[in-house]
Amino acid sequence: MMTLPDSAIKHLELKANEIRQDIIKMLLEAGSGHSAGPLGMADILTALYFHILHHNPHNPDLADRDRLVLSNGHICPVLYTTLAHSGYFPVSELKTLRKLGTRLQGHPHRGSLPGLETTSGPLGSGLSQSCGMAYVAKMDQKTWRVICLMSDGEQEAGNTWEAVMFAGKNKLDNLVGVIDRNNIQIDGFTEDIMPLEPLKDKYESFNWHVVDIDGHNFQSIHDAFDLAKTIHSKPTLILAHTTPGKGVSFMENKYEWHGKAPNKQEAEEALTQLRHIEEAIRHA
Amino acid sequence: MLNDQAHLNPKLFDDDIEQVPSRNGYGEGLVLAADANDQVVALCADLTESTRTEEFAKKYPNRFIEIGVAEQNLAAVASGMAAAGKVPFITSYAVFSPGRNWEQIRTTVCYNNQPVKIIGSHAGISVGPDGATHQALEDLAIMRALPNMVVVCPCDSIEAKKATVAIAKNSKPSYLRLSRSDVPVITTESTSFEIGKAEVFYEGKDVAIIACGQMVYRALLVAKELKEHGISIRVINNHTIKPLDQKTILKAAEETRAVVTVEEHQIHGGLGAAVAELISQNFPVPIKIIGIEDRFGESGEPEELLEKFGLTTENIKKAVLQVLRMKEK
Numbered sequence: 001m002m003t004l005p006d007s008a009i010k011h012l013e014l015k016a017n018e019i020r021q022d023i024i025k026m027l028l029e030a031g032s033g034h035s036a037g038p039l040g041m042a043d044i045l046t047a048l049y050f051h052i053l054h055h056n057p058h059n060p061d062l063a064d065r066d067r068l069v070l071s072n073g074h075i076c077p078v079l080y081t082t083l084a085h086s087g088y089f090p091v092s093e094l095k096t097l098r099k100l101g102t103r104l105q106g107h108p109h110r111g112s113l114p115g116l117e118t119t120s121g122p123l124g125s126g127l128s129q130s131c132g133m134a135y136v137a138k139m140d141q142k143t144w145r146v147i148c149l150m151s152d153g154e155q156e157a158g159n160t161w162e163a164v165m166f167a168g169k170n171k172l173d174n175l176v177g178v179i180d181r182n183n184i185q186i187d188g189f190t191e192d193i194m195p196l197e198p199l200k201d202k203y204e205s206f207n208w209h210v211v212d213i214d215g216h217n218f219q220s221i222h223d224a225f226d227l228a229k230t231i232h233s234k235p236t237l238i239l240a241h242t243t244p245g246k247g248v249s250f251m252e253n254k255y256e257w258h259g260k261a262p263n264k265q266e267a268e269e270a271l272t273q274l275r276h277i278e279e280a281i282r283h284a
Numbered sequence: 285m286l287n288d289q290a291h292l293n294p295k296l297f298d299d300d301i302e303q304v305p306s307r308n309g310y311g312e313g314l315v316l317a318a319d320a321n322d323q324v325v326a327l328c329a330d331l332t333e334s335t336r337t338e339e340f341a342k343k344y345p346n347r348f349i350e351i352g353v354a355e356q357n358l359a360a361v362a363s364g365m366a367a368a369g370k371v372p373f374i375t376s377y378a379v380f381s382p383g384r385n386w387e388q389i390r391t392t393v394c395y396n397n398q399p400v401k402i403i404g405s406h407a408g409i410s411v412g413p414d415g416a417t418h419q420a421l422e423d424l425a426i427m428r429a430l431p432n433m434v435v436v437c438p439c440d441s442i443e444a445k446k447a448t449v450a451i452a453k454n455s456k457p458s459y460l461r462l463s464r465s466d467v468p469v470i471t472t473e474s475t476s477f478e479i480g481k482a483e484v485f486y487e488g489k490d491v492a493i494i495a496c497g498q499m500v501y502r503a504l505l506v507a508k509e510l511k512e513h514g515i516s517i518r519v520i521n522n523h524t525i526k527p528l529d530q531k532t533i534l535k536a537a538e539e540t541r542a543v544v545t546v547e548e549h550q551i552h553g554g555l556g557a558a559v560a561e562l563i564s565q566n567f568p569v570p571i572k573i574i575g576i577e578d579r580f581g582e583s584g585e586p587e588e589l590l591e592k593f594g595l596t597t598e599n600i601k602k603a604v605l606q607v608l609r610m611k612e613k
Contacts (some may be wrong), residue, residue, distance in 0.1 A: 109396075111332065111395045118364075119391055119392065122388075124356070125360040125363075128356070128357045128359075128363075129360050129392055130364060131366040132362060132364020132367070133365070133368045134364075136370055140368075158356070159357060159388070162357035165352070166354070223332065
């Protein structure tokens with residue numbers, strides 16, 4: 001495993017912090033949307049688009065690009081912000097989120113915005129679509145990978161397990177699933193709503209290779225995606241333990257923040273906290 | 285009288301007319317589509333033989349994917365394959381696909397606009413002994429309501445073959461509705477077929493019968509019989525429910541001023557509803573919709589069920605006389 005230089009980690013941490021600040025701004029502007037999930041996944045999205053994925057923002061249809069499928073479409077504010085910062089479209093467009101005529105639909109719509117591989121929102125189908133893509137890549141002997149981001153809540157959906165079974169059967173080792181294991185969903189904590197554990201054992205029993213990581217540690221994120229390349233005949237699941245609302249103290253681990261946007265005062269407080277973190281990273 | 289230009293089966297009105305399930309035509313068409321385009325793949329949910337996907341699976345094993353009893357996965361995996369450049373055909377019984385996986389079809393196929401071809405076999409009451417759970421009577425309604433979706437219900441096996449080849453080339457999400465049981469082969473290889481283009485099979489001016497699937501045959505029988513009683517009936521084979529051939533249907537409404545629709549589907553939301561929506565808003569004329577009257581089917585032989593549920597030439601004749609009276613008022 002390659003150890004990332006401190007400078008690279010610092011660069012990624014600052015980028016993720018910038019993305020978090022933009023998420024707060026766009027949600028305030030939109031007046032509705034999801035806060036906790038996008039903040040929690042900012043580090044993984046940053047690592048993917050600024051370090052891991054083979055992609056080209058100036059050629060979104062690049063034939064051998066890695067495919068990033070966002071199954072839990074409701075966390076699209078983090079995907080949109082990361083795509084914009086990568087150069088897929090102007091950052092200024094982020095403030096149009098959820099507005100009439102926008103390319104940034106409330107849930108992602110392929111074809112409306114460059115960089116989106118699928119239309120998503122209804123939970124449980126993204127892994128199936130990813131399986132279809134990965135299956136074709138194998139059929140046609142392509143080298144690109146498929147990364148499927150999922151929520152933990154959608155592990156309650158039957159469709160998810162149909163896909164888990166399919167990927168295991170077909171030994172889709174070019175597929176990496178990532179579960180945002182933040183333990184919350186709209187109605188409460190996952191283990192109260194519908195217990196998911198032991199998730200690792202469940203995936204392993206379906207012939208997946210499972211890696212547990214801290215979803216806020218760039219070295220761990222890097223290592224997990226690197227390791228996935230060396231696993232043959234099995235898809236890899238990265239069980240990413242994240243803090244929902246990461247970086248904003250009053251949102252962290254609060255399921256009440258799953259599906260709502262901050263008001264002006266809350267947004268100001270959130271931005272103040274994130275700027276403090278930004279300063280700390282700069283001076284570390 | 286019969287439209288010569290339609291080149292229908294010369295044995296059309298013979299008692300020993302050949303009978304073949306329309307799913308067989310799909311099976312042949314799929315192989316033809318696959319011969320012509322190596323991007324065509326087929327996915328099946330544990331019903332390979334009965335949906336007639338077997339020939340394809342034998343000829344192109346590397347392009348055949350068995351999904352198991354998982355119709356939601358069936359639709360969404362196909363969506364992913366289409367996104368990666370394939371032309372996927374997904375096959376099951378219509379109650380399961382597009383029945384069980386409607387939302388996956390809506391989001392990952394239609395809204396996502398991927399050219400997945402949904403093949404719903406065993407549609408209609410004529411599924412027979414399996415009973416109501418396996419008789420899809422609502423599939424046209426749920427597919428027709430989806431933006432981007434093309435909906436085709438062929439009248440026989442030859443048309444099913446042509447429709448299969450046609451949807452493989454149209455680059456759009458498409459639904460093809462098929463029958464399980466034997467249905468009379470009324471068309472020939474020479475009969476023209478184009479998606480979205482209804483065909484006049486029988487020329488007439490007093491009443492238009494617009495039908496799809498195996499009901500087209502019954503409509504033709506009625507047209508022939510009533511001609512002998514001086515009633516001139518136009519029979520339209522409306523294989524494409526969406527997009528509807530507005531021109532041919534409105535022309536029929538204007539020229540006959542009385543319309544009967546016949547389908548092996550609920551009276552709500554299917555062919556009759558589509559025709560009524562069009563006619564009522566553009567050229568209102570009396571119309572009767574013949575179909576399943578808002579109820580579930582049951583076990584029985586196909587012919588017994590068609591009789592019991594009112595999909596008979598007798599009922600079509602009654603409806604013809606009714607719209608004629610309404611028109612004359």
